[in-house]
Amino acid sequence: MKISETFIPTLREVPADAVIVSHQLMMRAAMIRKLANGLFAYLPLGLRSFRKVENIIREEMDAIGALEIKPPVVVPGEIWKESGRWETMGEGMLRVKNRLGNDFVVSPTAEEAFTALVRDELNSYRQLPLTLYQINTKYRDEIRPRYGVMRGREFTMKDAYSYHTDDESLDRTYQAMGRAYRRIFKRCGLTVIPVRADTGAMGGTGSEEFMVESEIGDNTLILCKDCDYAANVEKAACKADFVAPASLEAARTAAAATPPIEKIETPSVRTIEELCAFLKTDAKSFIKTLIYKALNVELDLSGAPGCSKLEKHAPAPDAPKTYPEAFFAVAIRGDLDVNETKLAATLKASEVMLASDVDVERLTGAPVGFAGPVGLTGLPVVADESVTAMTDGVTGALAKDLHYAHVAYGRDFTPWMVADVRTVKAGDRCVLCGGELYEKKGNELGHIFKLGYKYTKSMNVTYLDVDGKTQIPTMGCYGIGVDRTLASIIEEHHDQDGIVWPMSVAPYHVILVPIKYDGAVKETTDRIEAELARQGIEVLVDDRDERPGVKFKDADLIGIPLRVVIGEKNLPKVEVKRRKDKDNRLLEISEAITELVGMVKSELAELNS
Amino acid sequence: MKISETFIPTLREVPADAVIVSHQLMMRAAMIRKLANGLFAYLPLGLRSFRKVENIIREEMDAIGALEIKPPVVVPGEIWKESGRWETMGEGMLRVKNRLGNDFVVSPTAEEAFTALVRDELNSYRQLPLTLYQINTKYRDEIRPRYGVMRGREFTMKDAYSYHTDDESLDRTYQAMGRAYRRIFKRCGLTVIPVRADTGAMGGTGSEEFMVESEIGDNTLILCKDCDYAANVEKAACKADFVAPASLEAARTAAAATPPIEKIETPSVRTIEELCAFLKTDAKSFIKTLIYKALNVELDLSGAPGCSKLEKHAPAPDAPKTYPEAFFAVAIRGDLDVNETKLAATLKASEVMLASDVDVERLTGAPVGFAGPVGLTGLPVVADESVTAMTDGVTGALAKDLHYAHVAYGRDFTPWMVADVRTVKAGDRCVLCGGELYEKKGNELGHIFKLGYKYTKSMNVTYLDVDGKTQIPTMGCYGIGVDRTLASIIEEHHDQDGIVWPMSVAPYHVILVPIKYDGAVKETTDRIEAELARQGIEVLVDDRDERPGVKFKDADLIGIPLRVVIGEKNLPKVEVKRRKDKDNRLLEISEAITELVGMVKSELAELNS
Structure with a gap:
């Protein structure tokens, strides 16, 4: 793709309302634009990375047998009244009356919609377990949307819901989801902290949050210096600093x-x-x-x-x-x-x-x-x-x-x-190993949760078991914020010059920067582009009539992992540089192509391994 | 994919509220389910075909240089007030107030959102022409939603908007869109009637509707028996059946x-x-x-x-x-x-x-x-x-x-x-060739339209021309209903037993029906599945423990283009049948595979040609 044929209006200045790095860089790199407070449009470059995150999630969901469906975004208020959440969801849920005066909801989440669909189709235990998911638009009417797409009003969520005859079956899907989530974040190049809520004193239904460290995180995490204990402070337990009597x-x-x-x-x-x-x-x-x-x-x-x-x-x-x-x-x-x-x-x-x-x-x-x-x-x-x-x-x-x-x-x-109702603090002792606990701020990217019978009971979902007896299925739910995951990748992968994309989610793998897109330089650029494309490499070509300095700055800003500079003085050699490295190498064209294809494939393999 | 591992709850009975064939078959083939009046969920099988239609549209948009973006679905009422459509859109537009009392709209179309985005980015004539599109959720608050996804409340639309310095540039994009639309519908296996509004007396800004014939169509088309004249009765002209005086x-x-x-x-x-x-x-x-x-x-x-x-x-x-x-x-x-x-x-x-x-x-x-x-x-x-x-x-x-x-x-x-304000009727004479005109009912699948300055003027979009003078760009818009296109394919491609998918939009290319998924039959089925998958063919395997008759009926209902029956008595031969043919052929396995791959590739090539 030629830059002149796409739409990447990069910005020199940081927009005044962008206070976190990912918001600043997504605006500057022309990945997103604001339509209104908390409402963003993805521009072509941003959409490419967005779709890659989506597809990684989709592949991992499909790999564990979850089935994608596409329910509506606007759903009847009726089903929220059945579950009881019409009353409890508060003002964050966007409610709307249609012209006939009926209540509707712009979905903030979809336990009700999925459960209503499953209720109509479920007859027999033979249909279970069943795991359905969507990657679809959600809306939460945040009072103070901020930090760009990290906390917007409209966002895209992958949400999955599973239905089971028994706890063991639910647990198998829950565990598979936990593994899939780890793979998803690894493939995105993200370091996540899986926070289990059922480690320690809380017990009961299982829940695991996938957090990334963030100064503006809305969660406080309690972590152990010596082992991998990690918990949301809302649920963290610690080793007793007292000896409780036995009775x-x-x-x-x-x-x-x-x-x-x-x-x-x-x-x-x-x-x-x-x-x-x-x-x-x-x-x-x-x-x-x-x-x-x-x-x-x-x-x-x-x-x-x-x-x-x-x-x-x-x-x-x-x-x-x-x-x-x-x-x-x-x-x-x-x-x-x-x-x-x-x-x-x-x-x-x-x-x-x-x-x-x-x-x-x-x-x-x-x-x-x-x-x-x-x-x-x-x-x-x-x-x-x-x-x-x-x-x-x-x-x-x-x-x-x-x-x-x-x-x-x-x-x-x-x-x-x-x-156990105490608030665990830094300095308390780990419930698992006795090590010292410390605190971090974190943002939640994903959450897997054993819901049990909450929705299936209130919404009257039943099936016939092997003996022909009516039973209620148990249920799990599993969410990932796509926008937030994308923004978090940038939070983790950037330097002072811009984004440094992991190969798996980069909008393009390689950027070709001809010093002047003309004559032999143009010819060489086009040849490299064609050959890389033939080998399945995604190439962006900066064919603009701009000074090299401007082109280099933009290439760094938008963060394409591999850069090739084609200049007359070096021909027939070209300059190959990784975005994350300082140094570049002068290579013959065929050597450069082999090298580039190798780097793309090995980085992808590394992330997907 | 094994049927036992996906979710295809086919129905024997036609749901009472489904009066048109596509609605009936989409329900019976478990492509969709109704969540509420006019609100449908696509189940896994339906979603596969839906995505294929989406991708055909995407490929053809990309091919003519249109750039995909992803604006929000919920947009501020403010921009609708700027364009003046807040007042004129009527009750079909779903309006919602958020918790702060601000007006929002669940997008029924997106001239305003795109124009607001472009307004903020447009500086110079060098950025034009610019064509942006989305494939995204839309909502129209139909009073009487019916005919399944053919006229639902929530639906998916591909909508593109182009911005230009002059009419010639607009016309080039408009013509390219017209060609792209013809390719899209051809690739979907659809016979469309392109209806030009500017043929004949109306003149003025250009507009072309892409119609399919339909008994329940909400448009009346006027067609010529002798030439390709086609017009919506709302705009149709005819040859004068009188001699008008010159002055x-x-x-x-x-x-x-x-x-x-x-x-x-x-x-x-x-x-x-x-x-x-x-x-x-x-x-x-x-x-x-x-x-x-x-x-x-x-x-x-x-x-x-x-x-x-x-x-x-x-x-x-x-x-x-x-x-x-x-x-x-x-x-x-x-x-x-x-x-x-x-x-x-x-x-x-x-x-x-x-x-x-x-x-x-x-x-x-x-x-x-x-x-x-x-x-x-x-x-x-x-x-x-x-x-x-x-x-x-x-x-x-x-x-x-x-x-x-x-x-x-x-x-x-x-x-x-x-x-000219007369209503043209069947029997009137063609304005182009004098042939006899006749009428048909039609449904609109797509529409391309030269908007001119309506939005760019009211929303104050400007750029600097080559002389540094402030100018207003002219604009075009181009829509296709994805759901309606999908339903129309079924309207055109079905028989009394079910859907007969064109290869390009079939949820799977081949269905394997083992008479009993066991022993040598299972082994053969698995071998054929693996070999077809290796060659890029999408295969569904009916591994259920059902009677052959049930499996055959379901295979016909869901309309997979190619069926292979694997039964013990015929081994090592298998029975290959095209959904649209009556007869089947007994072939050796390797021969069958070659044959199947060939048929898939040639049918795809034929549709894409």
């Missing part, structure tokens, strides 16, 4: 030497810091107790303190019943923080938030700052595991300016539930 | 022998038929006069009768100024009908409609049925060309129960404008 019995025994519980006056003392100073001790001795409000709680609360009047409701017909609102006291060692995502998961709640001052006072009988698990009967107490090792603690005494000292878990209070 | 002068001379105009009483006579009976003459002697209301009239009406008080307004800032509403009397020979599309084009109006009875009475001073061009001063008279040859006609006398007889054009009245 309540053991806890009481451990507290044998502790003086009896004692009420102490703590006038004008409300924060842990003030209390530490007042009692001349450290935060680790305190049992911090926070009151949380949780929404849509699925956990069974019958028999929990203060919950006798709560009733479960279904937010939508056919949606699972939950408690619309419930309060919990969460007790945790004073130097630790409660992780609200882990807490919500523990309570099977859609969301948790700190209770208002008014609610705290109503539920604990004391102003904020004096809650504690001892004698607290108005709501269930959830104790973080760290509390179970505390044999001589301090905590609020449910009255203004009063605390308890010498508090022992199991002796002075017994929580309704013990769980 | 008003000549008209008056022609009327020399006509008795003077005479007022006659016609009590209780209102229709042309009643008048014919009453006056014992035929409809050709009457000057039928209809009062029309026209909206958004661009034509200059200053000086036109009754229009002195009309003022032009712009429906939107920057939109061209038009008269919001104006009335016209249209006079036409009594046996002919007014073509409202031609009338609207003549008046440069967005829409024309018959005036209400109240307006007729107000403007003509008489009830409906007595309008005529003689003495009519309250509104401009538009005479169809047929009227200019009338030397002794009858027409309404602008008063109840009164008509004029012996009316002569040019002597008794002079219209404000003469134009």
Whole structure:
């Protein structure tokens, strides 16, 4: 392809609104243009790389037997009401009424659409497992779209959904997806951090996120210096820095030497810091107790303190019943923080938030700052595991300016539930190997997830098993953001002059730069182009009437992996240079062609290996 | 691909809502499934053919130098307001407000998006001509979506837009597109009727529609039995079946022998038929006069009768100024009908409609049925060309129960404008060769159109010409409906047993049907599959444990062009049959493979030639 015959309007200047490298380079290299905030058009050069990423994903999906389909982008609101997500998806979902007043959704994801299609076709266990996918347009109405296509409103996602008769079958597909995802990212030249959510304490349904390190990442990752443990802080666990008792019995025994519980006056003392100073001790001795409000709680609360009047409701017909609102006291060692995502998961709640001052006072009988698990009967107490090792603690005494000292878990209070709800921090110890944990910011490129029966149950999907009995299939979902993957490749592969494409996703393999596209130089350029094309190499020719400096700068900017400079003074030799190297070599034309074809093939083989 | 490893849930029954063959067969062959009214999902088999149509279009676009880009599907309402189409697009355009209250549109077409992108990049005449295209999701909020993907709400369109410094450049691209479209449809195995709008009387900007004959077509085509004249009835012209005078002068001379105009009483006579009976003459002697209301009239009406008080307004800032509403009397020979599309084009109006009875009475001073061009001063008279040859006609006398007889054009009245506004019918004579015209119903698959300055002007697109002067580019647009093309292929290529795919768009080239996929039969099947795949042939293997009859029926239904039956009794020979033939041949395996590869390659070559 001649540059004069395509459309690559490169920019010298960095657009003012582009703050991250990939956004800057995608604009400057004329890969994309902005149509509106968060809405981008891929120009010819960008589209070539975009399609290559898409095709790598497609090949790996096909290789594990996933079947591509093409559902509509605009889908009926009805199916979102069936799943219950019409209510829970929030304002990020773009809803639209058609001329007849019916509700539609511009798909942000497609669990509902796929499940509705499968529901109509599924009869027998013999049709399962079934894995379907699409690579299609998605829309999320981001309030603040930014960072170019890294967080746009409209984007392209590969999303796959699998349906199974049992957990083992789901797990086989889930594992195959995990391997396919690793191959996809490797083929794209990306270093991803696979973050497993089911390593450690969280257990339950499986989930793995594929992250890339990024300063502007919206996730905090917890990584181990010594092993490959990696987790999203929202779910990270760590090795206990305490010795938990084996039972309540053991806890009481451990507290044998502790003086009896004692009420102490703590006038004008409300924060842990003030209390530490007042009692001349450290935060680790305190049992911090926070009151949380949780929404849509699925956990069974019958028999929990203060919950006798709560009733479960279904937010939508056919949606699972939950408690619309419930309060919990969460007790945790004073130097630790409660992780609200882990807490919500523990309570099977859609969301948790700190209770208002008014609610705290109503539920604990004391102003904020004096809650504690001892004698607290108005709501269930959830104790973080760290509390179970505390044999001589301090905590609020449910009255203004009063605390308890010498508090022992199991002796002075017994929580309704013990769980791991602590926020893991840099410096904590790895749950797998005990190594030191550290933090990184990351962006999620992909996510694989065992959904279980959430959608198949609410949307009434059934099949007949081998005995002719009606069964509900279990389900997994697997997503990759195509745009975000492309932008992340540039984040990882660039230098101060521009993009440095991995061969697999480069818009072209080779760029030919004739110093002046004329006479013998033109002839040589055309000959090399034809010969490379014949051998399946994708060639861009800078046939513009520009100064060599301009051409070199553009070649570096758009990042084609191999560059050949054809100048009169070197003929019949030409200059071959790899984008990532500093030096170039003067080669005879036939030698250059052999060399170029070899480099393209070996780099592709390396990435695909 | 093994049938057991893909997802082809064929149906025995025809779904109740599928009334046309392509819809029925696409459902039965498991190419598509309905998610909601007008919203379809392509299943794996359907997607394969869909992609092949897409790729044929892509190859032909690339071959003429059009450049593929990928703009968003959801676009800001702002650009539609700039072009003025926010107001004129009507309810078929799906509009949506995002969470910030901003207007967006789910693209029904993309003149605005492309023009907005080009506007930002265009500086110099050196960048022109520029032709960009996309193959992307579109949405039209059809009130009554039907006929499957033939008229769905969401669909995929290839839409290209070209920008030029001058008309000759536009014409070159327009002609190249016309040739590319012919190649595309030929490669798809489709018989299209290219319908030129600028053949004949309409003239002006060029436009060509690519139609397929269809009983459920929403267009009426006028075709010539003797030459290749083809036009949409909305724009069709015919050879005059009268001798028009060369001038008003000549008209008056022609009327020399006509008795003077005479007022006659016609009590209780209102229709042309009643008048014919009453006056014992035929409809050709009457000057039928209809009062029309026209909206958004661009034509200059200053000086036109009754229009002195009309003022032009712009429906939107920057939109061209038009008269919001104006009335016209249209006079036409009594046996002919007014073509409202031609009338609207003549008046440069967005829409024309018959005036209400109240307006007729107000403007003509008489009830409906007595309008005529003689003495009519309250509104401009538009005479169809047929009227200019009338030397002794009858027409309404602008008063109840009164008509004029012996009316002569040019002597008794002079219209404000003469134009061709008649509806051409079967039996009329070809404007090109005089042959007999006939009618067909047709569906539009593609359309190429010289837009001129409509969008570039309203959206302020400019470039600097060779002299450094600011200029506005001229523009063309070129669309093809991918889904509709696919459905039309099935409409043209099927029999009572199912689809009969042309090789180029068949989901697979060959289907292997082992009678029982086991033992030597399985071995032979696998060997043939591997060898065909090695030679680039796409093979589907019916490895299901079904009766041969079921397998044969499904193979016919899904329409794979070549079928090989492998049965124990014939081994080492196999049965090779073309879907479109009745007979099969028993061939040795190696012979069969050679034969199959040859047939695939020759059929592809034939379609691509």
